[in-house]
Every structure is written in C-alpha cells, then in structure tokens.
Amino acid sequence: xSDDSSRHLxxxxxxxxxxxxxxALAAAAGALATGCGxxxxxxxxQRNFRELSRDDLDRIIRRLEGEAQRKYxxxxxxxxxxxxxxxxxxxxxxxxxxxxxxxxxxxCVKENNPSRDPEIQWIRVLEMEKEKGVDLEAADxxxxxxxxxxxxxxxxxxxxxQCRNPPCVKVCPVGATWxxxxxxxxxxxxxxxxxxxxxxxxxxxxxxxxxxxxxxxSADLNPVTHYLGNRPRPxxxxxxxxxxxxxxxxxxxxxxxxxxxxxSRKFGNLADPKSEIRYILENKRVFLFKGELNTQPRFFxxxxx
Amino acid sequence: MAPSTPRLLRxxxxxxxxxxxxxxxxPPAPPGVDPMDIQAPPPPFTDGIFPCSSCHDPKTMPPNPRxxxxxxxxADIELHHGPESRWCxxxxxxxxxxxxxxxxxxxxxxxxxxxxxGQCHGDKLRDWRVGVHGKRTGSWNGPKQYFLCVHCxxxxxxxxxxxxxxxxxxxxxxxxxxx
Numbered sequence: 001x002s003d004d005s006s007r008h009l010x011x012x013x014x015x016x017x018x019x020x021x022x023x024a025l026a027a028a029a030g031a032l033a034t035g036c037g038x039x040x041x042x043x044x045x046q047r048n049f050r051e052l053s054r055d056d057l058d059r060i061i062r063r064l065e066g067e068a069q070r071k072y073x074x075x076x077x078x079x080x081x082x083x084x085x086x087x088x089x090x091x092x093x094x095x096x097x098x099x100x101x102x103x104x105x106x107x108c109v110k111e112n113n114p115s116r117d118p119e120i121q122w123i124r125v126l127e128m129e130k131e132k133g134v135d136l137e138a139a140d141x142x143x144x145x146x147x148x149x150x151x152x153x154x155x156x157x158x159x160x161x162q163c164r165n166p167p168c169v170k171v172c173p174v175g176a177t178w179x180x181x182x183x184x185x186x187x188x189x190x191x192x193x194x195x196x197x198x199x200x201x202x203x204x205x206x207x208x209x210x211x212x213x214x215x216x217x218s219a220d221l222n223p224v225t226h227y228l229g230n231r232p233r234p235x236x237x238x239x240x241x242x243x244x245x246x247x248x249x250x251x252x253x254x255x256x257x258x259x260x261x262x263x264s265r266k267f268g269n270l271a272d273p274k275s276e277i278r279y280i281l282e283n284k285r286v287f288l289f290k291g292e293l294n295t296q297p298r299f300f301x302x303x304x305x
Numbered sequence: 306m307a308p309s310t311p312r313l314l315r316x317x318x319x320x321x322x323x324x325x326x327x328x329x330x331x332p333p334a335p336p337g338v339d340p341m342d343i344q345a346p347p348p349p350f351t352d353g354i355f356p357c358s359s360c361h362d363p364k365t366m367p368p369n370p371r372x373x374x375x376x377x378x379x380a381d382i383e384l385h386h387g388p389e390s391r392w393c394x395x396x397x398x399x400x401x402x403x404x405x406x407x408x409x410x411x412x413x414x415x416x417x418x419x420x421x422x423g424q425c426h427g428d429k430l431r432d433w434r435v436g437v438h439g440k441r442t443g444s445w446n447g448p449k450q451y452f453l454c455v456h457c458x459x460x461x462x463x464x465x466x467x468x469x470x471x472x473x474x475x476x477x478x479x480x481x482x483x484x
Contacts, residue, residue, distance in 0.1 A: 102471040119475050147467035251444045263440030276436030
C-alpha cells in the first residue's frame with residue numbers, strides 16, 4: 001500500500017471515530033467529562049494541536065484563555081508561536097562550574113506554572129561525589145547543606161534532554177507528544193490521556209504527572225504562556241521542560257539560563273555555526289547523559305575548564 | 306546550444322546546496338539587530354566609591370607608591386589573589402585612579418577590566434569572548450548582556466563565593482494526598 005493511501009485510511013478511521021463520538025456520545029460524554037454544556041463538549045471534541053487550522057486554533061485559544069481567566073481571576077495570554085526557520089535548539093551545561101545552588105530549579109517553577117502543591121519541578125539537581133564520577137546510585141537530589149558547593153562533590157542538573165530519538169514520543173499511544181521542527185519535544189495537554197507510558201519510557205525522569213489538580217496561587221501564575229508550554233495544565237496530564245518554548249521562540253534565553261549565577265548554562269541554535277553552543281560542541285569535552293541508550297539528546301554536558 | 310539537463314544540474318547543484326546550507330546556517334535575528342552586539346552592565350562598584358579621583362586628588366593626597374598595609378580607608382579589603390607577589394598598584398593606576406593599567410602601562414577603563422584579568426587568565430578570556438566562560442543574558446539571537454569577570458569574581462578575592470542552596474524537592478514519602 002502506498003504511503004498516501006495508508007495515510008488516507010488512517011485519516012478516514014480517525015474521522016469516523018471522531019464522527020462517531022460527535023454524533024452518538026458527545027452530549028453524554030461531554031456532560032460527564034466536564035459537567036457543562038457547549039464549551040465542555042467543544043473541549044472534549046477538540047482535535048490534536050497539529051491538525052488544527054488557524055481559525056480552529058484561534059477559537060480554541062480564546063476558549064482556553066477564558067477558562068484560565070475564570071479559574072485564576074487574571075488575564076492570561078496563550079501564544080502559539082511556530083518553530084523558526086533554520087533553528088534547532090541545543091543546550092549545554094558546564095559541569096565544572098555548576099555549584100548546585102538550585103536557582104535554576106526555582107526560576108523554572110516561577111516561569112513555567114507547574115503545580116506548587118503538590119510540588120512539581122522539571123529540573124532535578126543531583127549531587128555526586130567527585131571520587132565516583134557520574135554515578136547515579138551515589139547521587140543525591142535532596143542535599144541541603146548551609147552552603148554549596150560541598151567539598152569533594154559536583155552537581156549535575158537533569159531536565160528534559162530534548163532527544164532526537166525520543167522514547168517518550170515513540171510510546172505515546174495517542175500522539176499527544178511529538179518533536180517540533182526546532183527540536184523541542186512538546187505535549188498537547190488537551191490530547192494527553194494520562195496513561196504515563198512516556199514517563200515509564202523516559203530514562204531521564206524528565207516527565208511529570210499531575211496526580212492532583214495543580215495548586216498554583218493566582219498571584220504566582222506567569223500570564224505569558226504558550227499552548228505547547230507553560231499554560232496552566234489540568235489534572236491527569238503529563239508535563240515537561242520545553243526549553244521555555246514561550247521565551248525561546250521569541251529569541252529570549254530560557255529562564256534557567258537567565259538565572260544561573262555561575263553562567264554554567266548555555267543555549268543557542270545548533271544550525272548556526274557561529275553560535276556559542278556550536279563553539280562548545282566543537283571545542284570542549286562534551287558528553288551525553290546515558291548516551292549508550294541512543295536517545296541522542298540535544299542537551300549536552302561539558303567541562304569548561 | 307542549450308546545455309543538457311544533467312549538465313545543467315551538475316553546474317547548479319553545488320550552488321543550490323551551498324545556498325541551502327547558508328539558509329540553514331543564518332540565525333533569524335530580529336530586524337535591525339546585530340546578533341553579536343554585546344553589552345556589559347556597569348562594574349559592581351560599592352556605592353559612592355567611584356570615581357576614585359574624588360578622594361585620590363593628587364593635590365590633596367599625594368600618590369604614595371610604597372607597598373604598605375592600608376590603614377583608614379580600604380582596610381576591609383583582604384587580598385587573596387596572590388598577595389605575596391601582588392598589591393594595589395599592580396592593577397590600579399598610581400597617577401589616574403579612575404583607570405586600571407596593564408603590565409605594559411597601558412591604561413584600561415574599569416568597564417574593560419577583562420583585559421587586565423586576561424593578561425594572566427588568557428584561556429578564560431578566550432572562552433569568555435566566545436560565550437563559554439561566564440554568563441550572558443538577553444537574547445540568543447540578538448542583543449546580549451555580557452557579565453564582566455568582576456560580576457562573579459571579586460578581583461581582590463576571586464574564588465567564587467559559596468551560596469546557600471534553594472530548598473530541595475519534597476521527597477516522595479513526604480507527599481500527602483489532599484482531601
């Protein structure tokens with residue numbers, strides 16, 4: 001069967017499934033799922049982000065902005081900036097400079113609207129012993145001394161590695177997560193069914209699940225968001241680091257880069273030979289975390305000394 | 306005679322490929338912005354201390370080049386930067402206190418103090434210029450703020466000061482279900 005005809009068959013199947021849902025079950029299921037009328041049904045029948053036309057997207061974003069405003073009592077902007085032409089994002093982290101101060105962890109929380117209670121953090125800083133090297137069994141994420149860096153230790157922050165070959169995307173049964181053209185692995189929270197296969201597949205523990213309704217005080221909410229990034233999430237969906245998609249697609253550095261007091265965090269365009277990220281890859285000692293798994297991260301660790 | 310299609314392709318292909326690579330290689334900087342435009346914020350002086358010449362006026366305070374322990378002013382400065390072989394006037398200029406000077410005597414503004422640091426730490430200066438060492442903020446494809454050496458390292462005591470870490474994550478056994 002040619003690619004075209006198999007794609008057509010898939011589309012027809014999907015269309016007929018949606019039509020079936022729309023025709024027979026929508027009213028009942030919509031009411032059940034959200035407990036409200038037309039808007040709830042629309043949300044239930046919403047298509048995947050990648051299939052949306054510009055008009056559909058505008059309508060959906062208006063609806064989501066309205067829902068968020070009612071929930072948090074504040075005006076919230078949900079952007080949908082697409083990937084820039086000729087840009088593939090890459091990240092590098094200097095292990096010889098990171099002091100483990102966790103400024104990045106908390107700046108990320110402030111920027112990306114994860115739940116404060118129960119707590120969700122997208123960056124985890126591992127404290128390791130210099131003598132043992134990168135040894136996960138000897139790593140501690142809960143260290144809390146009066147001052148860092150501690151003698152004889154080094155620090156390795158871990159977050160989504162934005163893999164070129166992402167196991168999380170492969171296992172998603174519904175296509176709710178995918179790799180964008182600029183290399184960012186994203187989640188459509190309205191399409192995620194909460195099965196958490198992606199969490200099981202990710203070797204970096206980079207995906208997080210909203211077991212409870214996210215508890216975010218209204219005053220702490222960052223109102224500048226992106227559909228595929230830091231917009232407020234519902235209960236029962238998976239979320240992850242998106243290289244601050246709402247910032248980086250506008251040309252800004254991610255929040256963790258901006259805050260890092262030692263300048264250990266580097267970010268830029270892998271497709272630009274003049275970028276600082278390319279210089280690092282070409283001139284420094286670089287390693288991939290769990291490189292043997294062939295996930296091919298776009299997040300690189302290096303030694304700047 | 307018109308060239309045959311394969312010959313035309315052979316002629317044009319390298320050019321097309323180069324164009325494609327160029328298109329991919331150009332970072333989309335916002336219009337009117339030089340992507341390499343780098344600005345350093347002003348050096349982190351103690352309040353009210355600069356310009357130095359407001360106290361170090363040659364008429365009221367004759368310059369004294371003799372190496373000695375400082376008394377009165379600046380006694381709080383502890384030099385942990387090779388104190389055996391170094392003292393104030395190795396970096397600060399004797400006759401113009403509002404400037405620093407290099408080993409060769411060339412005067413340097415405080416905003417370009419990285420030139421002074423780079424005399425010994427050449428590898429770090431090289432890394433700093435290309436954005437490997439040190440911190441940049443702003444825009445990955447546009448104007449940046451480029452932190453000076455002295456924003457992170459006290460030049461009199463350059464070792465990076467230890468920090469209080471922000472709180473650790475809640476361990477799984479302490480997460481409780483909400484009612």
